[in-house]
Amino acid sequence: MNVMRLSRRGFRLARAGAVALAFLAGLAAVPMPASALVSLDVTSGNINPIPIAIPNFLGGNSELGANIAAVITNDLKRSGLFVPVDPSAFPPAQNSTGVAPSFASWQPTNAQALVIGGVGVQPDGKLRAEVRLWDVFAGQQMMGQQFSATPDNWRRVAHIIADAIYKRMTGESGYFDSRIVFVEESGPKDRRVKKLAIMDQDGANLHYLTKGNDLVLTPRFSPSSQTVAYMSYGTDQPQVYLLNLATNKRSLVGKFPGMTFAPRFSPDGRSVTMSFQQEGSANIFSMDLASKQITRLTNDAAINTSPCYSPDGTQIVFESDRGGTQQLYVMGADGSNPRRITFGDGTYSTPVWSPRGDLIAFTRQAGGKFAIGVIKPDGSGMRILTEGFHNEGPTWAPNGRVIMFFRDVQGANGGPQLWTIDLTGYNEQRLPTPAFASDPAWSPLLN
Amino acid sequence: MSALVNVARGARVVAFIAAALLVAACARTPGGADRTGGASLSLSGAKPGSSQDFVVNVGDRVFFETDSTNLTATAVETLNKQVTWLNQYGRYAFTIEGHADERGTREYNIALGARRAETVRNYFIAHGIAANRMRTISYGKERPVAVCDDISCWSQNRRAVVVLDNAGV
Numbered sequence: 176m177n178v179m180r181l182s183r184r185g186f187r188l189a190r191a192g193a194v195a196l197a198f199l200a201g202l203a204a205v206p207m208p209a210s211a212l213v214s215l216d217v218t219s220g221n222i223n224p225i226p227i228a229i230p231n232f233l234g235g236n237s238e239l240g241a242n243i244a245a246v247i248t249n250d251l252k253r254s255g256l257f258v259p260v261d262p263s264a265f266p267p268a269q270n271s272t273g274v275a276p277s278f279a280s281w282q283p284t285n286a287q288a289l290v291i292g293g294v295g296v297q298p299d300g301k302l303r304a305e306v307r308l309w310d311v312f313a314g315q316q317m318m319g320q321q322f323s324a325t326p327d328n329w330r331r332v333a334h335i336i337a338d339a340i341y342k343r344m345t346g347e348s349g350y351f352d353s354r355i356v357f358v359e360e361s362g363p364k365d366r367r368v369k370k371l372a373i374m375d376q377d378g379a380n381l382h383y384l385t386k387g388n389d390l391v392l393t394p395r396f397s398p399s400s401q402t403v404a405y406m407s408y409g410t411d412q413p414q415v416y417l418l419n420l421a422t423n424k425r426s427l428v429g430k431f432p433g434m435t436f437a438p439r440f441s442p443d444g445r446s447v448t449m450s451f452q453q454e455g456s457a458n459i460f461s462m463d464l465a466s467k468q469i470t471r472l473t474n475d476a477a478i479n480t481s482p483c484y485s486p487d488g489t490q491i492v493f494e495s496d497r498g499g500t501q502q503l504y505v506m507g508a509d510g511s512n513p514r515r516i517t518f519g520d521g522t523y524s525t526p527v528w529s530p531r532g533d534l535i536a537f538t539r540q541a542g543g544k545f546a547i548g549v550i551k552p553d554g555s556g557m558r559i560l561t562e563g564f565h566n567e568g569p570t571w572a573p574n575g576r577v578i579m580f581f582r583d584v585q586g587a588n589g590g591p592q593l594w595t596i597d598l599t600g601y602n603e604q605r606l607p608t609p610a611f612a613s614d615p616a617w618s619p620l621l622n
Numbered sequence: 623m624s625a626l627v628n629v630a631r632g633a634r635v636v637a638f639i640a641a642a643l644l645v646a647a648c649a650r651t652p653g654g655a656d657r658t659g660g661a662s663l664s665l666s667g668a669k670p671g672s673s674q675d676f677v678v679n680v681g682d683r684v685f686f687e688t689d690s691t692n693l694t695a696t697a698v699e700t701l702n703k704q705v706t707w708l709n710q711y712g713r714y715a716f717t718i719e720g721h722a723d724e725r726g727t728r729e730y731n732i733a734l735g736a737r738r739a740e741t742v743r744n745y746f747i748a749h750g751i752a753a754n755r756m757r758t759i760s761y762g763k764e765r766p767v768a769v770c771d772d773i774s775c776w777s778q779n780r781r782a783v784v785v786l787d788n789a790g791v
Contacts, residue, residue, distance in 0.1 A: 364769040390764060392728060406732075412759065413732075434736060434760065437729040450733065452760070455691070455740040457733040478733040494730065500689075501730055524727040538727050564771075567727050583724075587769045614728065 222599070224258040225344060227251060228286035228311075230265055232304065233272055234295040239329060243294055243304065246333035249377060250351040251340065253595075254577070255602030260286045272305055278314045286311050290340060294332075302326040306336050308343055318343045330379055331621070338620070350572035351376060354618045355579065356394040356403050359383070360590055360611035371405060371418070376572075376617065378606055384418060393614050394418075397440045400618040404428065404438035404447055415449050417464075429467055437480045441508075442488045448472070450480040459493055461508075472510035483535075484508065485528050485552070492516075492526040492535050492552070503537060505552055516554035525568050528552075530619070531575035534598075538567045538580075547580050547596065560600045565591075568613065573620045579606065581613040671711045673786045680707045683783040684742065688776075689726070691737045693745065701742065704784060705749045712755075715787040718742050720760040723776035728762060735760030742782045 229248045232240035251257035266280035272293040281289055292306035301323045308318040320339055322332050331352060338349030359372040371391050374381035384403070385391055390413075394405040403418045415428040415438040428435065434452040441448065441461070448461040459472045459482045473479040477497035484491055485508075492505050498515065501522040506513035517523040521541025528535050534549045539559065546562035547569050565583035572579070576598055581591040590611030596603045668674040676682060681704070684697035693701065708714065720739030722731035739758035747753055768775035 365766050367764070369764075390761075392732075392764070434732070436732050450729070452733060452736045455737040455744075457736070478730060478737070480729045480733055481727075496730075501727075524730050540726070565724075585771045587771075589771075 222256060222601070224256055225288055226260050226284075226286045227257045227288040227290065227340075228260040228265060228281065228284055229290045230262065230268060232292040232294040232306075233268065233270075234293045236295060239296075239302075240292075240294055243292070243329060243333045243336070244290075246330055246377070246379075247290065247337045247340070250334060250337035253377070253604060254341065255597055256341070256345060257288075260284050272307060275314075275316070276309055276311075278309075278311055281311045288317070288340075288344065290336075292336065294329075296326055297323075300326070302329055302332065304332050304336065306339070308340055330375065334375070334377075347576065348574045348620070350574045350577065350617075350620065352621050353573050354396075354400065354621065355593075355606075355615050356384075356396060356618070357581075357593065357608075357615040358392060358394065358613050359608070360613060361387075364587060364590070371403070372612075373403075373420070374608075378608060381609065384420075384423070393437065395439050395616045396618045398442055398444045398619060400621060402440075402444075403616075404440060404449075406436045406438065415447070417447075428464075429462055429469070437482065439483050441484050442486055448482040448484065448491060450482070459491070459510075470509070472506065472508075473513070481525050483526055483528050486530055486532045490552070492528055494524045494526060501540075503535065503550070505535075516550060516552065517557070518554070519557060527569055527571060529571050529575040530573055534575070536569035536571060536578050538569065547578060549578075549598070558600070560596050560598070561594075561603055566594075568615070570615050570617045572617055579615045579617055581615060583613075676704075676707055676711075676784075676786060680704055682785070683781045685777060686738055686780040686782070688723070688780070689734070691734070691741045693741065698745075701745050702749075705746060705751065708746070708751055708755075708784075713788070715755045715757075717785045717787060718746075718756055718758045719765075719783045719785060720758065721765060721779055721781050721783070722763045723779040724763045724766060725776055726763060732760050732762035735762045738780075738782045742784070 229244050231244045234240055248259045252259050264284045269276060272291050276289055276291055289309040289311050290306060291309065292304060294304040297303050303323045305321040307316055310317050318339060322335060324332050334351040337351040341349035353376045354373055355376055356371065356373045359370045360367050362368045368387040369391050370387040371384035371394050372381055373384055390408040392406045394403045396403060401420055403420065405416055406413055407416050412434045413436065415435045416425050417428055418425050428447060431451060436450050438447050438449040446461050446463045448459060450457045451460055456476045457478045457480050458474060459479050460469050461472060462469045475497055477495055479493060479495045482491050482493040489508055490505055491508055492503060494501050495504050501524050502515050503517040503523045503526050504513045504515050521539050523537050523539050525538040526535050535552055536547065536549050539546045539548055544562050545565045545567055546559045547566045548557060548559040550557040564585050566580055569578045569580045577595050579593060579595045582594050583589060583591045591613040593606040593608055593612045593615050594603060595606055668678045681700045684700050718739040720735035722734045739760055743756055743758050746756060766779045768778040
């Protein structure tokens with residue numbers, strides 16, 4: 176078997192210390208006749224999801240094999256682009272991953288794609304997984320890869336495999352090996368306790384980053400996912416803080432006389448843009464994290480806030496009521512040439528630039544409703560994806576395909592919950608959390 | 623840092639056609655005076671010059687119309703009573719808390735609450751209260767006092783509250 180080590184990188188996860196996860200790729204294809212392979216056109220709005228069969232991974236540890244298959248199944252199902260085939264329809268399991276499946280016995284399940292994988296813990300203590308993706312009707316291998324990691328990272332291995340399947344089938348990179356930082360809310364509405372929390376994008380591995388003593392809001396990842404910028408109320412003016420996820424150490428981003436809020440990292444991670452409150456006005460600044468040098472980007476007697484860089488770092492989208500109501504504006508990253516991009520009904524806020532660069536997601540308030548929508552950076556192509564009593568605060572999946580936001584449930588006992596929606600406006604789903612949750616921010620891909 | 627200080631004061635008036643929400647007509651929620659601890663005292667029970675006296679007989683808060691920082695006639699009336707009281711009892715330092723209702727997005731509401739607190743601060747300074755007695759803080763929409771989902775609650779949450787720092791002195 177021709178196994179090639181493509182890359183090996185250490186990942187420092189919060190409270191997990193240094194974790195090695197090696198990506199070994201290039202399982203040789205089992206020779207097959209060439210024919211058209213199944214693929215998915217993800218550019219149209221109404222997608223027929225691909226039926227895919229994901230049997231439990233082979234190997235000595237049946238629990239681990241079942242768990243990995245379950246994580247992959249859940250990832251692909253939630254994407255809305257795949258429909259997992261009911262395992263009760265599966266033919267008997269094969270003995271080895273190294274042989275071609277019996278396509279004739281899989282065809283009656285109507286699965287177009289088949290995932291055959293194996294997993295085990297090696298004598299050196301490493302978890303090793305291998306996976307092949309098969310086109311059931313063409314009878315061909317579409318992908319073959321191997322991965323190794325410490326056994327406690329088995330969920331990440333499963334997410335990376337799901338990403339590899341997603342990429343092979345859609346042509347787009349995946350988003351499953353990523354995390355969400357958010358604000359967990361508990362207690363009655365007028366005395367909410369808010370904690371920073373972090374979890375995998377599927378809701379697993381949740382843990383808390385703060386204890387709930389201070390009011391915390393609006394966490395956002397650095398590009399490396401190692402640091403979270405957020406706003407916290409302490410004893411004096413609320414300020415922007417940085418939290419190092421590897422050390423769990425908190426630091427003030429800078430000492431300022433007034434309130435600072437609405438932080439976002441630059442794409443190179445070297446600076447943070449945020450709002451400074453000065454008397455009745457909020458203006459946008461950027462701050463170089465190494466030199467602590469600050470640069471003013473807006474200067475008027477208005478509320479200018481929620482700045483967010485374009486992925487190439489050359490522009491910033493923000494909201495301002497300088498024209499009378501909250502609207503979205505785009506300016507150069509140095510503050511030059513601000514121009515308004517929203518002119519429709521209602522007010523627009525919380526702009527977030529897509530990782531692909533082609534769209535900006537926002538919250539719109541109009542007619543007593545709160546909607547999540549997208550618009551092109553030049554102000555054209557505005558589309559509303561979902562609208563209701565209260566939807567707020569979009570954040571993009573790393574591939575720019577899915578938007579997460581929070582939706583407040585009406586009523587004195589209601590509270591915010593996390594939801595996702597596809598860029599097409601379809602596949603709206605709740606992401607369950609143990610308590611109320613708001614202000615989600617999606618990390619880049621971890622690998 | 624000098625760039626931070628030289629900012630034009632935000633005395634801008636946002637033109638909104640507010641539908642004359644006479645928020646003053648709304649009953650003040652006694653539970654809203656959550657930091658005073660004296661809400662259960664009767665009118666006659668509040669000792670003059672005490673924080674209870676301020677909350678009960680003067681009124682510790684003013685209300686705003688939707689997405690507005692303009693002072694309504696009722697708000698001005700309350701502020702004038704607060705000015706008289708705060709000038710009479712000069713031993714108090716205090717915090718002006720600015721709040722917004724939940725019908726807005728988080729970061730904007732933080733700035734809106736700050737602007738409301740600043741409006742009250744400017745009014746106090748213009749009426750002879752020393753700036754070094756007061757500080758401001760914005761809680762945005764994070765600290766509602768009324769939790770229903772209609773206008774009767776939202777109008778109570780759009781507020782600026784004077785909290786006496788050394789209450790009980």
